[in-house]
Amino acid sequence: MKLGNLVLDRWIDGDGVGKTLSSAVDGKPVANISSDGLDFHSMLQHARSLGGRNLRALTFHERGEMLKALAKYLMEHKKEFYALSTQTGATHADSWVDIDGGISTLFVFSSKGRREMPNDFVYLDGPPEILSKKGTFVGQHIYTPKLGAAVHINAYNFPVWGMLEKLAPTLLAGVPTIVKPASSTAYLTELVVKRIVESEILPKGSIQLICGGVGDLFDHLNCQDTIAFTGSKATAEKLQQHHRVVSESVAFTAETDSLNASILGPDAKPGTPEFDLFISEVTREMTSKAGQKCTAIRRIIAPGNIAADLVRALSTALGEIRIGNPANRDVDMGALASQEQRDEVRDRIGDLAKEADIVYGGSEDFELVDADAKKGAFFMPTLLHCEKPMSSKAVHSVEAFGPVSTVLPYDNLDEAIELARLGEGSLAGSIITNDNDVAKKLILGTAAYHGRMLVINRHCAAESTGHGSPLPHLIHGGPGRAGGGEEMGGIRGVKHYMQRTAIQGSPETLSVIGNRWIRGANELDPGVHPFRKTFEQLRIGDTLNTESREVTLDDIDHFAEFTGDTFYAHTDEAAAAKNPFFDGRVAHGYLIVSFAAGLFVDPDFGPVLANYGVDDLRFIQPVNFGDSLRVRLTCKQKTLRGDSGYGEVRWDAEVSNQNGDCVAQYDVLTMVATDDHWASVA
Ligand code: NAP
Secondary structure, X not given: OEOOEEEOOEEEOOOOOOEEEEOOOOOOEEEEEOOOOOOHHHHHHHHHHHHHHHHHOOOHHHHHHHHHHHHXXXXXXXXXXXXXXXXXXXXXXXXXXXXXXHHHHHHXXXXXXXXXXXXXXXXXXXXXXXXXXXXXXXXXXXXXXXXXXXXXXXXXXXXXXXXXXXXXXXXXXXXXXXXXXXXXXXXXXXXXXXXXXXXXXXXXXXXXXXXXXXXXXXXXXXOOOEEEEEOOHHHHHHHHOOHHHHHOOOEEEEXXXXXXXXXXXXXOOOOOHHHHHHHHHHHHHHHHHHHXXXXXXXXXXXXXXXXXXXHHHHHHHHHOOOEEOOOOOOOOEOOOOOHHHHHHHHHHHHHHOOOOEEEEOXXXXXXXXXXXXXXXXXXXXXXXXXXXXXXXXXXHHOOOOOOEEEEEEEOOHXXXXXXXXXXOOEEEEEEEOOOHHHHHHHHHHHHHXXXXXXXXXXXXXXXXXXXXXXXXXXXXXXOHHHOOOOEEOOHHHHHOOEEEEEEEEOHHHHHHXXXXXXXXXXXXXXXXXXXXXXXXXXXXXXXXXXXXXXXXXXXXXXXXXXXXOOOHHHHXXXXXXXXXXXXXXXXXXXXXXXXXXXXXXXXXXXXXXXXXXXXXXXXXXXXXXXXXXXXXXXXXXXXXXXXXOEEEEXXXXXXXXXXXXXXXXXXXXXXXXXXXXXXXXX
């Protein structure tokens, strides 16, 4: 079977016979791979023109809906992905991380996109910046999709998750992709892309696939393209220095190798729950995916006085791991991805063994379940111990990308911090301690060297997602040898594929561009009370200016008694006068907000369905009895909630006193019925 390349929305075979890819389990051929003869330049053009145009025609919410539909479709087909995944050496549990983990990333980005981004084409970055005294000239940062293609180059260890974790934020941003999986496991990625194409959920041009080398693709990149690379540091450095990447300043995100550390706190002695947690966490990280995880624990930093207990406990736990045919459900650890990978891991252990002792594993002779050691790429979990880690180089720099880890003893916390830093930048680190002061010291000492850090103790262990699991909500990436990149992290990951631009102009111009009303922009006469208008009828800028209402001393007394908020500033004239902010008794802030609602609401049954909160509430000036309040309420932003029958409407509320001074300002959040819904109930 020759793997297809998805080029200009058509499946195309590369020239020649191609390279044969073999099963990690029995060495039999699985597929042939070739991308020779592809027109890489046309692929970029196709993505930029058709794919980009199609995706940018959708709002963030529509793209989010698209990701959800895609996730559901892939869920229906996951059985065949699991079946093929065993050929990569993955057990069912490994495949779950890759396949279900990848699909759940689509779900998370879909939901975050619809909850945290507007149902619009422009993403506003923060509030407006006031740039002038009279407020007629303001600034606003906005994000818009880059007008190029996102080239995704992935590592072999997670052929599904590796693709989907990059695809989700990219498509949400409105940017088309060209996916290039690592050759050795590309057959699984290709199968998933086939299902994606068959689903017809993504618009034309939004995804293309290269199975094989990338030819002259890089020679045609421009400043609107992005590269997201996952793989070895050596390849990242080479690609980052490509003349086109340099001359066009092509955005380049690199996720590379990592000598991730897990630190055991001095309190976590044998017999404590934290010690046991550490043993199971390290064992799992060493053996899940046969240790072929960029986030796996490679360095076990532990108090020197319990190092012997630790080695003993880890050796016992590793001895219980059943290695063999990943299709067999009794097996805990499958094979490495290829015979070459197994040879590579063996060589790297040779490098480590010059400075550390092998204390478990390292043998060619071990028991296998339902598999042939000569045909598959099986490897025994191997634990090393380095007596003098502060002066060792290899243990902090050699990555054996398999079930391999080294124990590094420390004498005190400063030494533990120094050892963690010697990894020179990691994707993930963990600390196992029940002493929060130890956790704080270690985090402050090492966070700058990490992209993500996890602190585990008896209180969170049961629900912890574990050291090695990147989550779509949190950033994945790290400084230094981890590549310096950052992926995912919710909407942060979407922004990598967008350009941030500072826009300057009048409040009215910026309100129109961003679809969000800015103070100083036009206030429109709604014609009727704005609460009588449906979602569609409301215009951004529709403004209600209310009557005024005086705040009396009786009101303040009544509010204090009624609510139980008898704080002295509202009830004790002499005490209030001693307060530096007040010159006597003042109205409660919540009284001001309540009176404001009384002034602006239209009480009759109408399209406004509910008030679900306020944002950014600030009390600007005290209100004394005798003051009169009035409100300006302006329709600020509208977000349609799919076909739910309503949309969210955000109102800019400003409460002022008889002198026109602002005393409180905030956003009122409401749900407003659409025309259809309102017609059906009114
Ligand atoms: P690799 O050899 O660097 O390959 C990574 C990707 O780059 C593959 O798709 C590979 O394609 C491609 N590639 C290689 N040379 C290229 C070139 N000249 N132009 C364009 N693409 C090129 O790494 P690997 O051996 O597959 O993966 C293992 C490494 O990845 C480990 O060091 C591991 O730590 C790291 N990793 C990091 C993460 C992370 O998130 N940080 C995740 C997983 C793995 P071919 O396969 O076709 O050569």
